[in-house]
Amino acid sequence: MPTALGDAIASPSRTEAFRARDDYRHPQETLAFFNVQPDMTVVEIWPGAGWYTEILAPYLKPQGRYIAAGFALNQDSPNYQGRLATAFVQKLRAQPALYDKVSLTALGKPDHYVIAAAASADRVLTFRNVHNWLKAGDAPQVFAAMFAALKRGGVLGVVEHRAAPGTSLEQMKDSGYVTEEEVKRLALEAGFHLDAESEINANPKDTKNYPKGVWTLPPVLALKDAEREKYLAIGESDRMTLRFIKP
Numbered sequence: 401m402p403t404a405l406g407d408a409i410a411s412p413s414r415t416e417a418f419r420a421r422d423d424y425r426h427p428q429e430t431l432a433f434f435n436v437q438p439d440m441t442v443v444e445i446w447p448g449a450g451w452y453t454e455i456l457a458p459y460l461k462p463q464g465r466y467i468a469a470g471f472a473l474n475q476d477s478p479n480y481q482g483r484l485a486t487a488f489v490q491k492l493r494a495q496p497a498l499y500d501k502v503s504l505t506a507l508g509k510p511d512h513y514v515i516a517a518a519a520s521a522d523r524v525l526t527f528r529n530v531h532n533w534l535k536a537g538d539a540p541q542v543f544a545a546m547f548a549a550l551k552r553g554g555v556l557g558v559v560e561h562r563a564a565p566g567t568s569l570e571q572m573k574d575s576g577y578v579t580e581e582e583v584k585r586l587a588l589e590a591g592f593h594l595d596a597e598s599e600i601n602a603n604p605k606d607t608k609n610y611p612k613g614v615w616t617l618p619p620v621l622a623l624k625d626a627e628r629e630k631y632l633a634i635g636e637s638d639r640m641t642l643r644f645i646k647p
Contacts, residue, residue: 404438405431408459413498418451421619424636425527427455429600434557434643439463440522443515443549445507445542446470446529448484450491456525458498467503467521472512513541516549524550525557528639530583531614535573543590547646556592556644558583559601561614561637576614580640592644601639608638 409427436442442460447453447468460466470488471481492499506512515524524546533539546556563577572578584594610616614637616623621631 404462405436405455405459408455411454411458413458413495414454418454421451421636424601424603425451426600427452429598430557430559430641431455433596433598433600433641434523434525434555436523436525436557437464441465441467441516441520442523442525443467443469443505443521443546445515445524445526445546446532447488450488452525452527453488453491453499453502457502461498461501465503466501467505467516469505469507469515472506472508472510474510507542507545509536509538513545514548515545518548519551521549521554522551523555523557527559528561528637530558530560530578530586531572531576534569534578534582539586540589543586543592547590547592550646552646554646555595556587556646558587558642558644559639560642562602562608562640564608574613575608575610577608577637580642583640583642587642587644591646593647594642595645596643598641598643601641603635603638605634606638607634 406428438459440460441464442456444452444456447470453468457466471485473482473485492502505515507515530539533542550556560583561577563572563575563579565579565581567577567579572582587594612622617631617634617637619636621628
């Protein structure tokens with residue numbers, strides 16, 4: 401990958417707590433697997449607190465374009481979504497030298513499913529979000545929106561908490577873990593072709609059977625101090641890394 405990506409990942413401008421997660425999230429290898437080049441238009445879906453934003457926005461700023469498709473806020477939006485969205489915008493405004501070229505769009509209920517101009521994006525990337533769309537009941541609409549935004553030959557990159565085969569839909573919604581079969585089904589039904597799979601973000605220590613689902617593990621640690629060292633030793637979740645192409 402270009403030196404610029406390595407520079408963005410190593411940049412001291414990144415939040416220290418975010419940098420500490422690199423050992424689990426493998427940004428260099430993951431973005432290389434998705435073949436994200438510096439002159440591309442890249443849409444990141446639901447960037448949350450901006451973990452990948454801190455890498456992608458500076459990396460793409462000189463030659464490319466970074467679009468953050470965040471929460472679609474309305475009167476029914478959960479408070480945490482509103483807080484995250486507000487904090488994300490404040491983050492961008494606080495460092496204009498890094499983020500002044502970031503474009504913002506919205507994704508989600510009731511009718512925000514245009515994340516970029518049709519057939520304008522080279523890459524659409526989503527990190528640990530599919531379980532939320534399953535729970536919200538709009539996963540097919542989201543995959544259709546991602547398909548519409550991509551150019552022909554464009555790549556959809558998906559990283560998601562991986563459930564054991566045979567996990568029911570209700571278990572996926574409750575636990576935050578999704579089967580590879582379900583993600584592939586959603587993508588293929590939207591029109592994508594599966595191009596490649598990677599074990600970059602796999603974690604064989606993850607047994608996937610915790611009181612608070614995937615949120616039991618770091619970085620959330622939903623049980624607080626209860627068996628904290630046990631869950632820290634497991635690390636972040638076992639994740640699938642899938643690359644789809646719009647034909």
